[in-house]
Amino acid sequence: MAQLSGATQARETMDKEECNRQFSPTLWSKRIIQPFEGSNEHPVVDAHIKALQEGTARGKAVAETILDVSYGPGDDEKMDIYMPLKPNPAPPVFVYIHGGYWRILGKEFSGYMVPPLVESGAVVVALSYTLSPKGSMDLMVDQMRRAVAFISRQYSHFSGIYLCGHSAGAHLAAMVLATDWSLPEYGVTPDIKGAFLLSGVFDMRPLVQTYVNEHLKMTLEDMARNSPMLKVDAMAPLAGKCHIVLAVAEHDTTEFHRQSRELEQSLKSAGFNVTFLDVPNVDHFDLVEKFCSEEYQLTQVIKEVMFGGVKP
């Protein structure tokens, strides 16, 4: 019998109820947050959205901004750019792809990590994409690839691109790593020097039977086509020049931990330099909320990779 991959085993041994639990990060949070009046979301998600909004307002106050820049023809194909007040002639660029299970959030909630990064001299670019059910997964992946190509063509003075995504955004960022840049629609091979993949979904196949697929409406085949875990060969040209940081929260679900570990192994086998962080005392949400603080472990690691001359 053929060897089953970890994800195939997981899919075949988890029933629908267990799959739903494994893809519900709110259920694993240890924080107790009072419900927000009139909200349909889980209180942890409401608090997350509030933290991202407040953080983004602080980001706008400490940076030079260019908002609503179009990276493509679609209405949702927009990005916000945050630049240091003290100009840096060749800044690294930190490209952020938000999470929210491909259904909620947007660039308006994505400037919360700006203060520590921009104050160090980086440019931050926050991307929007067409959320489901309006946007299909293939469209979202295509949008993120075109956005990165646009940034690379438009701002050639940048000293390297560092991709970052949270949760569903880490999935999209990993799909960007698996891009064939020789295709004519891109017109450039972006200089991707690093990727910070935070609490990501890398094998979508177990999602097929979950509540998340109620709005995604994907077949198992769509899920496989859009699973970075199955695309590591396409990422291989970046090995040796792109440092990958995989992070999970202590209170992330077992399946989120398993998927990040599985990707770590595959990337290492493909020759990548990978740093794995299991961040203590945080859940899926405050793993990134804390990102606005200079002292936070992830902020330090990101700054070290972008500015510390860490060689892949």
Ligand SMILES: N[C@@H](CC(=O)c1ccccc1NC=O)C(=O)O
């Ligand atoms: N419905 C999910 C919510 C969720 O996963 C989420 C919410 C806001 C921002 C990121 C999220 N996770 C992945 O993209 C849950 O039950 O935890």
